[in-house]
Amino acid sequence: MIARFPGRRFAGRVARHAILILTAAFALLPFVWMVSLSLKPPEEIFQADFHLWPTAFHGVENYRVALTAAPMFRFLLNGLLVCTAIFALQLLVCIPCAYALAKLRFRGRDTLFSAVLVGLLLPPQALAIPHFVMLNVFGLLDTYAALILPWAISTFGIFLLRQFFRSIPDEIIRAARLDGLGEFEIIWRIMIPMTAPALTAFGIFSVVAHWNDLFWPLIAVRREEISTPALGILLFRDDEAGQFFGPLMAGAVIIVAPLLVAFLIAQRRFIDGLAVTTMR
Amino acid sequence: MGVRSRPYGLAAMAEIELRHIEKSYGETAVVKGVSLSIRDGEFLTLVGPSGCGKSTLLRIIAGLEEQDDGEVMVDGRCVNDKRPKERDVAMVFQSYALYPHLNVFDNLALPLRTRRLSFAQRLPFVGRALPGRGGIEKTIRAEVEQAASMLDIAHLLHRKPGQLSGGQRQRVALGRAMVRHPAVFLMDEPLSNLDAKLRVQMRAEIIALHRRLGVTFVYVTHDQAEAMTMSDRVAVMTAGELLQVGQPEQLYRDPQDLRVAEMIGSPKINVVSCDHWISLGASLPPGVDGNTTHLAFRPEAVGIAAPGDRRLNGVVASVENLGADIFLNVALADGCGTVVVRTHPDGSRSEPGRPVGLQIDPACLLQFDSAGMRQRQAEQVGAAG
Structure with missing residues (x-):
């Protein structure tokens, strides 16, 4: 030009x-x-x-203080464990749900999807007390399960993936059925590879949200051994407020670093995923 | 027609019979009581305007869509409750529907893998290590390569569909359908995404493929030229109804229904209503019956003559010279429509604006009643008289 x-x-x-x-x-x-x-x-x-x-x-x-005064590596490990488990469970639930809502025809599908949209509107804080009570009933408070289970179903994930799955032409799914693939195999062999950017984008949303989440761990967990990074960082503040700003910030840097690195690695795919969403 | 030898692979016999198939989406009836039998090894084309239910009918045969009523029989057995993969049919789609994340080889191998590998062998990661998989993969590779070389895509096996041209994708889609030797090929407008030149070439290739495989082909198209040139028999559908089934030349010469007559043939058949005929001062041909409301004739059944008293007269509106033929569009007086006349290039030239008379061969005149149904008896009387 x-x-x-x-x-x-x-x-x-x-x-x-x-x-x-x-x-x-x-x-x-x-x-x-x-x-x-x-x-x-x-x-x-x-x-x-x-x-x-x-x-x-x-x-x-x-x-040195940040790494020794509190079990920082333990926190990071906990964060990794919790985030991985949450994301894995979310995928396990979201992908089949999104596929059914996007591509299968059954009675009540639109009502179910409206329910998902309503779920999107609810702030997670509103569910904190019911979740707390339920975990208490099952005796799961102050465990890893308490950190993971409330997030296993992500309405946002279902919504996002449904939109992506809808963009895959029906003819491809028909072809797959004629080729002999069952519905779960269609998900595994066709839908997941074709929507990899969307899954990456969702993964980043999910991991960032739960890695940085302070609200829920603060409610669900007291033991230091299972604290997530965001919760662990509070230890610095609790001790002698003000005096420990340097180590507190050092701790914050250590906690943020893994996310930054992960984002830089996945950046290309993340942006692809978002770009596709905006195109639709 | 009839049963052909099957040199490529061993496919089962497949006569398909549809009995009173009904399908509606919500309030709209898409297929209205269609009954049709398709012979083994036949190339049958379903032709009709878009939205006439032909693709839906094809998907019902494939088992991708469930009919509300009626039966699909394959070789005398009802397959209503059989899933697509159990019906031994393969389908080629308009958009080709190749798997974009798999290369051509894996696209072709997928239907074989899902059929031959056990559930455990197909499992992600674990499956590869299981015994027996290596041997099966080897035969799959050989068969994929055979199919690929038949379609002249052997050099593309490592490419992704996104790196192929339209024609190449079309071949891959054909390959994926034929690699597992189905008894029936279903094709849903497979050529409509190709440019005109490639379309003609692929038409010939699909006909050749049908000859070679000798299995039943059911082909859906809105293009009457494809239907006429490719098929053993053509089934014409409109608005969910099957109007007529027959050999191409039979549909052309002897249509049951005015809509069939208008759909088949290019340029379109000329239709003049009896009212216009009379108001233009032409005498109705002999034998036109009281029920007849429309008279139809093909462009080649009309000749140009001098304007005369008892015939249809008009003015040449435009001339289309196609080289071998020249088509004249003759505008009838008083806005009673136009008539297309085929003339020979050696004949006298006609310029737009020239008044002409139309000489219609009475033996080629088709009579239709107000519902569009053919009036055969009246025609026989007319031909005799």
């Missing part, structure tokens, strides 16, 4: 990028601040003048 107004085009691009950079900076600022604080000694944190890079480098001490 030949630009008719090269000057104007260039100015437009500069303006576009300026806006994008500004927004990105705005979003990144808390992270930068977090990293900066995690490297500073306690005195400097409360100083009036602000340096991005600490005048006295205290990073080693802060990170």
Whole structure:
């Protein structure tokens, strides 16, 4: 393409990028601040003048405290376990549900889908007390199960995957039936590979939400051994508020890092998944 | 027609009989009491305008769709409660419906794998390690390669469907259907996504494939030219009803119903109502019966003559020269419609605007009543007189 107004085009691009950079900076600022604080000694944190890079480098001490004062690796491991289990259960429930809602014809399907939409409207906090009571009845409070089971069914996941499954042509499913695939095999061999970007996107939503979740673990769990990272980080604050800002921030950095790495790895697929959603 | 030898693989006999098939979606009746028998080894085409229920009928034969009433019989056995995979049919879809995440080889191998490997051998991850799988995979590979070389796609086995052209995808879809030697091939508008040139080429290839396999083909299309050129017999459907079944030339020369006459043949058959005929001052041909409301004649049954008193007269509106034939569109007076006339290029040239008379061969005149039904007796009287 030949630009008719090269000057104007260039100015437009500069303006576009300026806006994008500004927004990105705005979003990144808390992270930068977090990293900066995690490297500073306690005195400097409360100083009036602000340096991005600490005048006295205290990073080693802060990170040592963060890693030793609390069982940080244990928290990370718990986080990994809980998030993996939640996501696995969600897939186990969502994929067949979404397939049935998208591609099978049965009486009451639309009513069921409306029920899913209603479920989407409910804030998870509203269900906290019923969940708490139920877990108490089954004697599951303060266990891994208490962290995992309430999230096993994701209405958001059912909704998202149903939309994706609907975009797969019926003829492919008919062809698969004629080729001798059963319904579960159609899901496994056709639907899942064809909607991999959507599943990745859903995975990121799910893992980020539950890795960072503080509300529910705070209610369901008291033991340190099964605390998730977000809950574990509270230990720093609880002890002597204020004094431990450096290690607290160091802990926060350690907790955020795995998510960032995972996102960077899955970034391409995540964006593909979202792009497909917007196209429909 | 009739039973052909089956050189490629061993397919079962398959006569299909549909008995009073009914299907509706909600309030709309899509298929209305269709009965049809399809002979073993026959190439039968279901033709009709879009939305006439022909694809639904095909899916009912495949078992992908359940009819509300009626029976589907294959070789005298009712298959109503058999699932698609148990019916020994294969289908080629309009969109080809290839699996986009699998390469051509795996697309072709899938129907064989689902049939030959046991449940355990098909399990993800574990299945590969199970005994016996290697041997089965080997024979599958050989059969896929044989089918692929028959269709001239052997060099594409490692590509994904997204990397293929329309014609290549079409071949892969055919390959996936034939690789497991079904007794019946069902094709749902398989050529409508191809460009005109490729369509003609694939038409010939599908006919050749039918000859080679010798199994029953049921082919759905809205294109009467495909129906006429490819089929042993054609079944014409409109609005869920089966109007007529017959050999292509029979449908062309001897249609039961005005809608069949209008659907088959290109350019379309000329239809002039008796009222127009009279109002234009032409005398009705001999033998036209009181029930007859419409007279129809093919473009080749009309000749151009000088305008005359007792015949249909009009003015040449446009001329279409196709090389071998020239079609004249003759506008009848008073807005009574147009008549298409086929003329020979060697004959006298007609320019638009020239007044002409139409000379219609009375033996080729078809009479229809107000419901569109053919009036045969009246025609016989007319031919005799």
